[in-house]
Amino acid sequence: MSAEQETRAVRCLVAKVGLDGHDRGAHVIARAFRDAGFEVVYSGLHRAPEEIVQAAVQEDVDVLGISILSGAHNTLVPKVIEGLKEYDAFEDTLVLVGGIIPDDDETELKELGVAEVFGPGTPMEETIEFIRNNLPERA
Amino acid sequence: MGRSDATALGDGDAELVEDLLAGSHRALARVITRIENRAAGYRGIVAALHEHTGGADVIGVTGAPGAGKSTLVDKLAAAYRDRGDTVGVVAVDPSSPYTGGAVLGDRIRMASNVGDMDVFFRSMSARGQLGGLSMATADAVKALDAFGKDAVIIETVGAGQNEVDVVRTADTVAVLVQPGSGDDVQTLKAGILEIGDVFVVNKADMDGAERTLAELEEMVHRRESPTKGLDGGHHGFEVPDHPDDGDGTDGDDGGGEPEWTPEVLRTVANTGEGVPELIEAFDAHATHLRESGAIESTKRRRYAEEIRTLVRSDVGALASAEIERRGGIDALADSVRRRETDPYSLAAEIVAPIADCVESDAEGVGDVGGAEPVDGDAT
Numbered sequence: 001m002s003a004e005q006e007t008r009a010v011r012c013l014v015a016k017v018g019l020d021g022h023d024r025g026a027h028v029i030a031r032a033f034r035d036a037g038f039e040v041v042y043s044g045l046h047r048a049p050e051e052i053v054q055a056a057v058q059e060d061v062d063v064l065g066i067s068i069l070s071g072a073h074n075t076l077v078p079k080v081i082e083g084l085k086e087y088d089a090f091e092d093t094l095v096l097v098g099g100i101i102p103d104d105d106e107t108e109l110k111e112l113g114v115a116e117v118f119g120p121g122t123p124m125e126e127t128i129e130f131i132r133n134n135l136p137e138r139a
Numbered sequence: 140m141g142r143s144d145a146t147a148l149g150d151g152d153a154e155l156v157e158d159l160l161a162g163s164h165r166a167l168a169r170v171i172t173r174i175e176n177r178a179a180g181y182r183g184i185v186a187a188l189h190e191h192t193g194g195a196d197v198i199g200v201t202g203a204p205g206a207g208k209s210t211l212v213d214k215l216a217a218a219y220r221d222r223g224d225t226v227g228v229v230a231v232d233p234s235s236p237y238t239g240g241a242v243l244g245d246r247i248r249m250a251s252n253v254g255d256m257d258v259f260f261r262s263m264s265a266r267g268q269l270g271g272l273s274m275a276t277a278d279a280v281k282a283l284d285a286f287g288k289d290a291v292i293i294e295t296v297g298a299g300q301n302e303v304d305v306v307r308t309a310d311t312v313a314v315l316v317q318p319g320s321g322d323d324v325q326t327l328k329a330g331i332l333e334i335g336d337v338f339v340v341n342k343a344d345m346d347g348a349e350r351t352l353a354e355l356e357e358m359v360h361r362r363e364s365p366t367k368g369l370d371g372g373h374h375g376f377e378v379p380d381h382p383d384d385g386d387g388t389d390g391d392d393g394g395g396e397p398e399w400t401p402e403v404l405r406t407v408a409n410t411g412e413g414v415p416e417l418i419e420a421f422d423a424h425a426t427h428l429r430e431s432g433a434i435e436s437t438k439r440r441r442y443a444e445e446i447r448t449l450v451r452s453d454v455g456a457l458a459s460a461e462i463e464r465r466g467g468i469d470a471l472a473d474s475v476r477r478r479e480t481d482p483y484s485l486a487a488e489i490v491a492p493i494a495d496c497v498e499s500d501a502e503g504v505g506d507v508g509g510a511e512p513v514d515g516d517a518t
Contacts (some may be wrong), residue, residue, distance in 0.1 A: 006177050008176045021224060039234070040241065042242060060168035
């Protein structure tokens with residue numbers, strides 16, 4: 001008997017990693033996600049990869065959006081992905097990267113398991129649409 | 140024994156419960172998501188977890204937005220960790236009434252517990268549910284309790300009715316007040332004054348802290364005698380709901396429970412000043428609850444409320460289904476509008492089949508004399 005109706009919401013973590021103090025973009029994204037009906041956890045600035053992993057696991061997010069404008073993505077993103085794997089959380093988390101990422105690096109990140117990379121000027125609707133279409137399947 | 144279909148545990152869920160009890164963070168996180176979503180099978184999970192709960196001290200922290208709840212909770216968690224306790228935190232933030240979306244920002248303040256997985260911090264959105272929020276929060280607290288957390292902290296927003304409900308899940312309630320908020324203290328009188336076991340003037344290094352402290356002290360002490368006087372009979376408003384009053388009956392006839400006088404403390408959450416004293420106050424209150432026996436009446440009342448809420452929502456769902464079977468609420472309303480029938484008759488008709496089941500079931504049980512009521516068949 002299903003007495004209650006299920007109320008699933010898309011949960012996202014918007015994360016700023018490393019020495020990168022620019023979070024206007026992350027704020028705008030968080031706001032847009034909220035307006036799209038998502039539940040957004042915002043990490044705050046200057047987070048270490050372990051913190052992001054801890055947050056992603058504990059909050060059980062469907063989507064992890066990492067914003068990096070510092071150029072350190074090749075160091076930081078792999079650490080986050082490794083951490084997620086350690087907690088068995090990589091498989092059903094959609095990992096996105098936003099920021100200034102050179103094309104070569106983009107390919108590399110995608111090989112690591114990043115689902116998509118969004119550069120400057122990406123329309124908000126495109127990101128939201130991508131999330132809706134690529135949400136991980138969950139029991 | 141006695142588990143009906145609604146609380147049956149599926150294979151995958153049994154594994155999930157097992158993993159949670161074995162200490163898997165992922166499983167704990169997943170269980171809380173299921174609880175939040177009210178996803179199929181969550182009832183079975185919570186039912187299975189129940190026997191493993193009861194070990195945690197549950198602390199509720201509430202107060203006006205910007206009072207410093209998140210920062211204080213962070214420092215509290217760190218202080219608990221320092222003495223070797225593990226901590227669970229459930230932080231509730233409001234959701235948009237328009238889109239259902241939410242920005243859950245409490246986590247930003249969790250700076251003292253970086254990378255420490257023994258602090259399990261979980262943000263929850265209110266999801267616009269009335270009343271439902273307190274159930275989901277209570278169930279999430281159970282999951283953290285069953286996981287083995289020594290202390291579970293619930294952090295809520297604002298000071299509305301919803302918060303009062305949520306906070307009722309806690310054994311000990313701390314109400315945060317900002318200095319210089321004379322008007323806020325005024326509103327506290329009407330609202331959450333009744334639920335505080337500890338009052339905390341946070342940002343106590345700011346102007347006006349002394350005055351706010353004094354005001355709270357005065358209120359706390361003034362409250363004692365009038366409340367006692369009122370407690371004898373049930374008045375229109377729910378004074379007996381205060382955890383320390385015992386539940387009406389207990390407090391009145393026995394008169395044996397020593398009263399807890401709420402403590403008024405000062406903290407500066409940013410620097411951690413006053414946090415050890417605050418934890419001492421929590422411990423003192425927990426000890427008081429245990430030694431006075433008030434914990435039993437508190438828990439009894441809490442579970443009674445939980446049972447009532449569940450039954451009400453389930454019976455409500457049965458009634459909604461019956462309304463659908465009869466053509467939907469709009470069609471029924473139209474028939475009333477056309478004067479074909481009236482609301483009372485309709486309500487009686489809709490409830491009749493449910494009432495019949497309850498009555499025939501009651502007779503059946505009475506006949507057998509308590510020997511194995513076959514509960515499964517009734518549904």
